Amino acid sequence: MLDLITSSAIAFLSIFRETNNSLKPLELFPWEQSAIFDLPVSSQDVISETLVKAYLQNLASQEFNSERQGVWVQSGWTTPISNQGTTPLPAASLTKIATTLAALSTWGAKHQFLTDIYITGEIVNNIVTGDLIVQGSGDPFFVWEEAIALGNALNQLGIREIQGNLLVTDQFYMNYEEQSVEAGELLKQGLDLKLWQAEITQQYLQMRVGTKQPEIAIAGAVKQINQVPSNVQLLVRHRSLPLAEILRQMNIYSNNQMAQMLADLVGGANSVTRISAEIAGFPTTEIELINGSGLGEENRISPRAVCQMLIAIDRLLQSDSFSAADLFPTAGRDIVGTLQDRGLPGGTTIKTGTLDNVSALAGVIPTSDRGNVYFSMINYGSQVEYFRQQQDKLLNELVQTWQLLPNNFSLVPKSHWLLGDPQRNQIKIN
Numbered sequence: 176m177l178d179l180i181t182s183s184a185i186a187f188l189s190i191f192r193e194t195n196n197s198l199k200p201l202e203l204f205p206w207e208q209s210a211i212f213d214l215p216v217s218s219q220d221v222i223s224e225t226l227v228k229a230y231l232q233n234l235a236s237q238e239f240n241s242e243r244q245g246v247w248v249q250s251g252w253t254t255p256i257s258n259q260g261t262t263p264l265p266a267a268s269l270t271k272i273a274t275t276l277a278a279l280s281t282w283g284a285k286h287q288f289l290t291d292i293y294i295t296g297e298i299v300n301n302i303v304t305g306d307l308i309v310q311g312s313g314d315p316f317f318v319w320e321e322a323i324a325l326g327n328a329l330n331q332l333g334i335r336e337i338q339g340n341l342l343v344t345d346q347f348y349m350n351y352e353e354q355s356v357e358a359g360e361l362l363k364q365g366l367d368l369k370l371w372q373a374e375i376t377q378q379y380l381q382m383r384v385g386t387k388q389p390e391i392a393i394a395g396a397v398k399q400i401n402q403v404p405s406n407v408q409l410l411v412r413h414r415s416l417p418l419a420e421i422l423r424q425m426n427i428y429s430n431n432q433m434a435q436m437l438a439d440l441v442g443g444a445n446s447v448t449r450i451s452a453e454i455a456g457f458p459t460t461e462i463e464l465i466n467g468s469g470l471g472e473e474n475r476i477s478p479r480a481v482c483q484m485l486i487a488i489d490r491l492l493q494s495d496s497f498s499a500a501d502l503f504p505t506a507g508r509d510i511v512g513t514l515q516d517r518g519l520p521g522g523t524t525i526k527t528g529t530l531d532n533v534s535a536l537a538g539v540i541p542t543s544d545r546g547n548v549y550f551s552m553i554n555y556g557s558q559v560e561y562f563r564q565q566q567d568k569l570l571n572e573l574v575q576t577w578q579l580l581p582n583n584f585s586l587v588p589k590s591h592w593l594l595g596d597p598q599r600n601q602i603k604i605n
Contacts, residue, residue: 273476288313320381
């Protein structure tokens with residue numbers, strides 16, 4: 176960049192001399208060589224780089240190919256620490272970071288997916304004389320609790336029975352099931368207490384005390400429809416959890432079905448690739464995706480691109496006073512999902528990735544002396560558990576040289592919403 180500025184200045188003076196030979200050209204001061212532009216290398220940076228080198232040397236001593244072990248660590252103005260930093264490597268579920276970024280940039284953190292409930296016919300003596308119609312818009316986190324709350328809303332309208340069929344559109348998903356008829360069968364079961372099995376009862380017991388148990392008996396079959404008929408009556412508009420919470424749940428449990436649903440909604444793997452590279456500002460040569468979940472070694476992302484996407488996510492969330500910690504699991508706060516059995520420093524926001532021969536870890540560490548530190552490690556080889564241990568060990572060694580910010584999060588993050596909250600069901604009937 177500095178060479179470009181200098182070249183531009185020389186070109187400008189050359190043109191200026193040609194138009195006015197009486198003017199003596201100014202001598203350019205070599206400011207680009209001034210020490211003021213030299214970034215200081217602290218002893219902490221040297222220690223960090225030494226720790227990373229030792230980590231890589233240890234892997235090499237175990238006969239792991241160094242060209243298949245990727246590392247990128249960066250923060251602020253410090254020089255990134257890198258090994259195969261710009262090489263796309265099998266990223267496993269780090270792919271979900273790309274899906275997260277694509278979804279966030281498409282809809283925003285507060286977006287809620289709508290599920291509209293219609294009927295044909297009339298309501299007579301608590302019975303709908305026609306069909307119950309469900310029009311989805313791609314909510315990837317419509318689960319048992321949501322079905323129970325929806326059934327209670329219909330009961331509140333006085334409905335106890337549907338004489339006709341349950342008709343569902345092609346973007347209604349339930350319990351991570353994308354096939355509309357199968358999703359509709361699950362909904363039919365969730366709406367009627369008499370059809371409940373142990374799994375539904377178990378989820379019901381996690382809901383707010385006093386939640387009622389719905390009784391909506393559907394006499395007909397479950398069928399898919401392409402569009403909602405014109406002669407229908409809108410009864411309930413259900414709003415999903417906000418996207419920020421959907422993404423948090425997806426990333427905590429590394430849910431492949433949710434990730435794929437979101438990737439499909441933004442246009443598929445190619446769209447996720449294009450959007451994430453464009454928003455995060457890295458070349459598309461550093462990301463190759465075949466899906467939105469990370470299943471398959473064909474999903475490849477460079478360690479640098481992973482960090483660039485996390486930086487972009489933080490940037491997009493600023494306007495909502497959120498950060499990556501609201502979308503990904505954080506050590507010391509989230510004790511379920513992919514953080515189980517990991518020995519990571521408290522306050523570290525992370526995303527894991529695992530395949531048979533891949534172990535990956537990426538995330539953000541907040542510090543007071545260097546701002547957010549973004550890191551990614553992608554290891555390839557048969558000893559996945561060994562890779563995890565070495566990743567955790569390296570992070571704990573690195574943070575010993577940094578000034579970590581104190582953990583100021585509550586056990587319930589600010590983005591937390593309750594599944595099955597009746598307030599997200601808006602009754603539309605007059």
